[in-house]
Amino acid sequence: MLRIAKLPIAVFALFIIVFPWIARQIPVIEHYTNIMVFVGIYCLITIGLSLLMGYAGQISIGHAAFFGIGAYVSGILTAKYGMNAWACMVIGMAIAAVVAALVGAPSLKLKGHYLAMATIAFGIIVFIIFNEEIEWTGGPDGMSGIPGLSLFGFEFNSVKRYYYLVWGFVLAVFIFTVNVIQSGTGRALRAIHASEPAASAMGVDVFRFKILVFVYSAVLASLAGSFYAHYLNFINPSTFDLFFSVKLLIMIALGGMHSIWGAIVGTGLITFLSNEWLRYFEEFEIIVYGAILLFVTVLLPDGLAGVPGVVKGWFRKQVSDER
Amino acid sequence: MSADIEENVLELQGVIVTFGGLMALSDLNFKVRRGTIKAIIGPNGAGKTTLFNVITGSFPPTEGTVKFKGRPIQHLKAHKIAALGISRTFQTVELFGNMTVIENVMLGCHTKIRTSFMASGFAVPQSRRKEKQIEESALKILKFIGLADKFKDSADSLPLGEQKLLEIGRALASEPELICLDEPAAGLNETETHVASSLIKAINAKGTTVLLVEHDMKVVMNISNEILVLNYGEKIAEGPPEDVRNSHRVIDAYLGGVA
Numbered sequence: 001m002l003r004i005a006k007l008p009i010a011v012f013a014l015f016i017i018v019f020p021w022i023a024r025q026i027p028v029i030e031h032y033t034n035i036m037v038f039v040g041i042y043c044l045i046t047i048g049l050s051l052l053m054g055y056a057g058q059i060s061i062g063h064a065a066f067f068g069i070g071a072y073v074s075g076i077l078t079a080k081y082g083m084n085a086w087a088c089m090v091i092g093m094a095i096a097a098v099v100a101a102l103v104g105a106p107s108l109k110l111k112g113h114y115l116a117m118a119t120i121a122f123g124i125i126v127f128i129i130f131n132e133e134i135e136w137t138g139g140p141d142g143m144s145g146i147p148g149l150s151l152f153g154f155e156f157n158s159v160k161r162y163y164y165l166v167w168g169f170v171l172a173v174f175i176f177t178v179n180v181i182q183s184g185t186g187r188a189l190r191a192i193h194a195s196e197p198a199a200s201a202m203g204v205d206v207f208r209f210k211i212l213v214f215v216y217s218a219v220l221a222s223l224a225g226s227f228y229a230h231y232l233n234f235i236n237p238s239t240f241d242l243f244f245s246v247k248l249l250i251m252i253a254l255g256g257m258h259s260i261w262g263a264i265v266g267t268g269l270i271t272f273l274s275n276e277w278l279r280y281f282e283e284f285e286i287i288v289y290g291a292i293l294l295f296v297t298v299l300l301p302d303g304l305a306g307v308p309g310v311v312k313g314w315f316r317k318q319v320s321d322e323r
Numbered sequence: 324m325s326a327d328i329e330e331n332v333l334e335l336q337g338v339i340v341t342f343g344g345l346m347a348l349s350d351l352n353f354k355v356r357r358g359t360i361k362a363i364i365g366p367n368g369a370g371k372t373t374l375f376n377v378i379t380g381s382f383p384p385t386e387g388t389v390k391f392k393g394r395p396i397q398h399l400k401a402h403k404i405a406a407l408g409i410s411r412t413f414q415t416v417e418l419f420g421n422m423t424v425i426e427n428v429m430l431g432c433h434t435k436i437r438t439s440f441m442a443s444g445f446a447v448p449q450s451r452r453k454e455k456q457i458e459e460s461a462l463k464i465l466k467f468i469g470l471a472d473k474f475k476d477s478a479d480s481l482p483l484g485e486q487k488l489l490e491i492g493r494a495l496a497s498e499p500e501l502i503c504l505d506e507p508a509a510g511l512n513e514t515e516t517h518v519a520s521s522l523i524k525a526i527n528a529k530g531t532t533v534l535l536v537e538h539d540m541k542v543v544m545n546i547s548n549e550i551l552v553l554n555y556g557e558k559i560a561e562g563p564p565e566d567v568r569n570s571h572r573v574i575d576a577y578l579g580g581v582a
Contacts (some may be wrong), residue, residue, distance in 0.1 A: 179441065179443055179446040180444045183446070183450060185439075186443070188430065191419045191430050195417045195418075197413070198413065198418070201401055201408070201410070202430055206402070216440070254438070
């Protein structure tokens with residue numbers, strides 16, 4: 001069976017809990033907790049994308065749009081209408097779900113490159129809307145004044161508090177997704193990836209499952225968008241452009257598409273690269289991403305999650321060569 | 324009428340399939356009696372796989388009716404037809420190579436579980452119990468087809484003969500009333516062919532009706548109760564093996580109309 005071990009999850013949870021404390025002890029990395037908030041936010045998206053792309057085998061290069069939908073729904077409804085932030089979050093997810101179902105219904109019938117093209121087009125359309133609907137979104141200048149989050153009077157007004165809030169959600173989403181992967185639903189998704197004719201001949205409603213997982217990944221991206229908006233208190237369209245969709249793709253490709261752990265590791269690495277380690281590259285940053293994507297697709301098709309297998313194979317070869 | 328339904332699991336009436344201008348199946352009528360093994364033979368391009376695709380819902384016929392247990396199914400999607408009790412294998416192996424042997428069979432049980440995304444996400448005890456049951460019944464099937472000791476292997480890693488058996492096992496997992504086997508012996512050596520044909524007989528002995536497309540005449544003649552011969556999408560003969568063997572039209576079709 002495809003079993004995802006419990007121990008690594010516990011170790012990982014422990015690491016997340018103690019990370020802010022460790023970071024505080026070392027001045028050079030003190031601000032890493034702030035970056036980790038973004039890692040958590042992006043993980044919400046890439047966990048869903050990993051299920052969609054790695055397990056069900058459906059490509060999307062338009063998830064920046066769902067990320068943006070969450071951010072703008074939360075931003076507009078809280079900043080302009082003063083609605084409850086948590087309610088707006090749910091409304092954002094509901095809207096993302098409806099949009100995903102409407103977009104997914106025709107486009108998920110497409111395969112491979114065509115599906116990729118359709119999702120790119122969708123992403124661009126939504127990006128244009130964010131830019132042009134100035135009355136609602138503030139246009140290219142963005143919108144500010146988005147309030148922070150609070151729950152029963154408890155304000156998530158420090159980096160550390162927001163960090164724990166976001167990572168709490170990441171952990172819950174991670175466990176939920178792992179459960180799905182290990183169930184009959186996950187099996188059906190992987191079957192669709194391997195052979196659609198065989199899956200439907202075995203009674204799997206291929207179309208329904210594709211829509212379901214597309215909607216799920218869109219809802220998670222929207223949730224991430226809401227957290228993003230409330231954390232920065234300011235959003236503008238450039239965050240939700242095509243390049244961000246590609247970046248999400250690089251994150252899960254680097255980590256390993258077929259592994260949910262890969263999604264998290266890849267997200268962490270790419271986020272730290274772009275927010276910290278590649279700052280000096282400025283505009284040339286994109287060349288590094290290109291190099292990473294090239295390296296991974298050519299040499300590490302299973303991403304970092306595939307490294308143990310590659311190393312094992314290498315050792316075996318060395319041993320057999322010596323004989 | 325009801326006796327007829329009881330007796331005939333599958334009935335095709337006036338089934339026509341055209342691809343553009345090409346007539347793949349023309350006005351096909353036949354019945355499959357419950358509990359029998361019926362073989363469909365014919366030269367390459369005769370329409371055998373097209374016929375399977377129509378029966379199992381890969382695409383609908385251009386015209387005509389396909390009845391399963393007296394109920395028209397020609398308009399239904401493949402997964403609905405699977406749920407009604409028709410299962411199939413593929414001419415070129417279509418296993419889930421990204422899964423283990425037992426997972427392939429467990430997926431075959433898909434029609435027997437209600438898969439709710441939410442229930443599986445929250446890992447409700449009920450859905451976990453169901454998983455256990457499916458695992459057990461999958462293991463039973465693996466024992467039946469002789470692959471129990473390889474249950475953890477990746478489906479990709481099996482030799483072709485075993486992949487063919489595994490496909491049959493996966494098709495059996497839904498406990499179908501009718502199983503459609505598309506060239507189960509293609510590419511197999513003599514020993515493997517023997518294993519496959521005894522397996523088909525064993526499946527039939529358990530009460531499952533078998534519809535079979537096969538090129539290996541030894542297999543066909545040995546195990547089928549009835550044979551239907553197709554040529555250019557038309558039925559040219561139908562009956563017990565010995566009758567078909569002596570039919571002039573069949574000999575003509577295969578040998579190129581020397582007579």
